[in-house]
Amino acid sequence: MAQRVHDVAIIGGGVVGCAIAHELGRSRLRxxxxxxxxxxxxxxxxxxxxxxxxxxxxxxxxxxxxxxxQGNQLWDALCAELGFGFARVGALxxxxxxxxxxxxxxxxxxxxxxxxxxxxxxxxxxxxxAEPNLTKQAIAAVYAPTTAVxxxxxxxxxxxxxxxxxxxxxxxxxxxxxxxxDGEVWTIATCTGPVRARFVLNATGTAAxxxxxxxxxxxxxxxxxxxxxxxxxxxxQGLVQHVIYPCPSPTSxxxxxxxxxxxxxxxxxxxxxVLDADDLATTASGAERxxxxxxxxxxxxxxxxxxxxxxxxxxxxxxxDFRIGPTEAPGFFDVAGIQSPGLTAAPxxxxxxxxxxxxxxxxxxxxxxxxxxxxxFVHFAGAPIARQQELAAADPRYGHIVCRCEVVTEAEVCQxxxxxxxxxxxxKFRTRAGMGRCQGGFCxxxxxxxxxSELDVPLTAVTKRGGDSWLVVERDEGMQP
Ligand SMILES: Cc1cc2nc3c(=O)[nH]c(=O)nc-3n(C[C@H](O)[C@H](O)[C@H](O)COP(=O)(O)OP(=O)(O)OC[C@H]3O[C@@H](n4cnc5c(N)ncnc54)[C@H](O)[C@@H]3O)c2cc1C
Numbered sequence: 001m002a003q004r005v006h007d008v009a010i011i012g013g014g015v016v017g018c019a020i021a022h023e024l025g026r027s028r029l030r031x032x033x034x035x036x037x038x039x040x041x042x043x044x045x046x047x048x049x050x051x052x053x054x055x056x057x058x059x060x061x062x063x064x065x066x067x068x069x070q071g072n073q074l075w076d077a078l079c080a081e082l083g084f085g086f087a088r089v090g091a092l093x094x095x096x097x098x099x100x101x102x103x104x105x106x107x108x109x110x111x112x113x114x115x116x117x118x119x120x121x122x123x124x125x126x127x128x129x130a131e132p133n134l135t136k137q138a139i140a141a142v143y144a145p146t147t148a149v150x151x152x153x154x155x156x157x158x159x160x161x162x163x164x165x166x167x168x169x170x171x172x173x174x175x176x177x178x179x180x181x182d183g184e185v186w187t188i189a190t191c192t193g194p195v196r197a198r199f200v201l202n203a204t205g206t207a208a209x210x211x212x213x214x215x216x217x218x219x220x221x222x223x224x225x226x227x228x229x230x231x232x233x234x235x236x237q238g239l240v241q242h243v244i245y246p247c248p249s250p251t252s253x254x255x256x257x258x259x260x261x262x263x264x265x266x267x268x269x270x271x272x273x274v275l276d277a278d279d280l281a282t283t284a285s286g287a288e289r290x291x292x293x294x295x296x297x298x299x300x301x302x303x304x305x306x307x308x309x310x311x312x313x314x315x316x317x318x319x320x321d322f323r324i325g326p327t328e329a330p331g332f333f334d335v336a337g338i339q340s341p342g343l344t345a346a347p348x349x350x351x352x353x354x355x356x357x358x359x360x361x362x363x364x365x366x367x368x369x370x371x372x373x374x375x376x377f378v379h380f381a382g383a384p385i386a387r388q389q390e391l392a393a394a395d396p397r398y399g400h401i402v403c404r405c406e407v408v409t410e411a412e413v414c415q416x417x418x419x420x421x422x423x424x425x426x427x428k429f430r431t432r433a434g435m436g437r438c439q440g441g442f443c444x445x446x447x448x449x450x451x452x453s454e455l456d457v458p459l460t461a462v463t464k465r466g467g468d469s470w471l472v473v474e475r476d477e478g479m480q481p
Contacts (some may be wrong), residue, residue, distance in 0.1 A: 004031045006169075007187055007362060009209060011176050013040035015152060015346040016338050017203035018062035019157035023350035024357075025166035026366040030049035032169060032197065033160070034190060036175035038466020039426045041156025043205050045343065046429060047280070047312030048145040049229065049258055049269060051150050051243055052339040054091055054144030056111035057253065058121050063322045067345035067352065069114045072146055074347035082158030083376045084151050085261035087175045089145035091243040092122065092131065094297060095140045103247035104142045111144070118145040133239050133298050147243050149261045152343055153429035162374055171195075173466065174423075176204075179215040183329060185457070199331045199357060206277035206315045208323075208336035217334065219451075224249075224277045225266040225339070228286035230272030232305040233437065244297050251320070254341070255293035255302070263430065267294035267301065269312070282309040307437060314339040324352060326360065333357075363454060377415060377430070381407035403443035405436020412445055424448065425465040444471070 009163065010017045013035030024031045037043065052218065072246060079086040079402040095104050104121065111119035122141045127134060136153035157407050166171045171192065188195045203212045209222040232239075234242075239259075246254040250272035272285045293389075294301045317323045317337030322345070324335050333356060335349060338378035358364055380388060380398055392399040397411035408431045427433055427447050434440035434447065448462045448471060463469045 002031070003194065003196050005445055006032045006195065006197040008032075008193075008201065008357065009034060009186065009188055009195055009256040010201045010203055010227055011188070012203035012205060012207075013037070013160060013170070013345055014043045014203065014205050015041065015159070016045075016205075016335055016349055017201070018045075018156045018163065019346040019413065020169045020201060020203065020320065020335070020349040021163035021170070022355050023036040023347075023354050023364040024364070025163040025168045026368070026371060027364040028167075029351040029364065030057070031163075031168045032195060033163070033170050033174045034174045034176055034188065034195060035170070037461065038173055038423050039157075039420070040170065041153045041429070042425070042465060045230070045446045046153040047310050048227070048233075048340075048343055049151055049256060049266065050260055051091075051256070051258060051344070052086075052148035052150055053344045054111075054119070055109050055116040056142075056146075057113055057145055057231055057248070058110070058341060060113040062326065064339075064341060064345060065110070067322065067348040068118055068341040070351075071341070071345035071348035072148075073349075075148065075150065077161075078347060080153070081371060081373045082162055083374055084154035084158045086148055088145065088149045089242055090143060090145045092141040092143055092247060092474045093245040093247060094127070094134065094138045095247055096137050096296070097139065097210075100247040100249070101140065101432055104140065107144075107308050116144065116146055119143065131240055131242065131244070132261045133300050134244065135297055135299055143242075146237075149243065150343070151257065151261050151429075154340075155332070156372060157218065157420060157430060160363045165374075166371055172380065176211065176214075179332075181215075186331065189204040190322050199333070200360065200362065201333050201335055201353060203335040203338075205338065206313050208315060208334060212327065212332075212334055212336070215327075215329050217329035217332045220323070220326035221318060222277075222337070223316040224274050224279075226272050226274050226311050226317055227314060228282045228290060228309065228311045229266055229268030230287060230290050230306045231308040232267065232301065233307050234303075234389070236265045236305055237297050238394065239265050240298060242327065246293065246297060251382075254429065255290050256292050261456070262435070265301075267291070273315075274434060276312075277315075281311065282311050286311075308435075308439060310362050324349060325356065330359065341432050377419075378412060380409045380412055402446045403431070403433035403436065404430040405438050405442070408433040408443070410450065413450050414454055418453060422451070422455065422471075423465050424451070424471070425464050425467050427451070447471075
């Protein structure tokens, strides 16, 4: 039987691939998304600062600068549609001495050139009033009300779930291993069998240069810049009200103090070039530098407050801008080099890619009604007591706490599994089970048992994040007790 030919195959299910899938879900195109990890969003898109930058960060002369501001404005509507955590908390970029003031002027120029509203200079007195825990050395700041914080993994899950509900095929655990073109159609070899498509979008983050080379789509160099992030104890909630930036360097926004959407404070990231894209280890030197830089902004922060850490990898092309567009291979488009502000820009990147596909001759008939919103997730811990009682009366699983630190119920874990979570990390990123002070000490075995029973698989098949990240193994005869 002849194999089905898709109109578009998106390789890579990070925030960029998911945003494109969601956008193409508006049309009647036959679209497939191929992601090698067990779930979407498990690459750089889950390991970042979770900031929708204000629009004034990147220079207006760059593609990333234009897409930053356009993307920023698209997140409110997406949040209403998909229901992920998102709040416009605003940002302050802080000058600690006179030498920092030109950097503030640059941000003001960016805002003026792009038409970002509300960006203004704050005096020392105003800063002290708004952020009493900020260093007394701060002499001025640029305030941007447009900056937001977001749960980036929730956004990826929502984009992919909505795309799937609108006919996009989402294939996870599906690593692309080779590509060939017969003059008309691409055949994409994957670890689960071949996929055929007229157009291919390469949104594979740190793997993009390798995938482009496989397709004969031109050679380019990707560099990798690691960012380490450190999460602080929830008792510091409210330490800062805005995202606090130092004055930026040419390649980094510096180490930030971030009031995350979930109410914790996160500090980071570092920006260290490494040779290995898979080197996601946090380091003693990274911790030291992040804590020292955060203390320069907010002296009350201590290393004793750190409860968790992770690292993410930026994919950098020469010239430091995004690389989006057609390539020398027919019907093969790069969506590569999506470093920061890639999360912010993702919805705008999706619109740009849709336009490129139209120009290439695809009929994106998206004149139908707007996509229906996703059913909201219930978050028990944040509900008023009367609502919690109502939920527990209707479904006794709401009366059974699985994660004590974050007060996550069995019903929420089952809801997450029913909506796509297939790993412990998938549950954690959808419900927060395992993100609290004990870091999964209490809830891991409970979540594993629920995954096994809801998915009807043995406990030995349950993984932390897919692949070979099993948590228990079958006992074999030769094993020591
Ligand atoms: C520490 C850090 C902090 C950051 N903070 C921010 C921020 O606050 N705001 C902001 O706007 N941006 C931020 N960024 C940048 C942002 O995270 C990235 O721009 C964005 O996540 C890139 O998304 P992506 O989809 O291109 O890549 P990814 O999320 O890496 O997605 C690529 C996907 O391709 C898949 N893939 C790779 N090879 C294959 C294959 N052969 N077959 C199938 N699938 C494959 C991978 O598994 C992966 O899921 C930060 C980045 C870092 C590292």
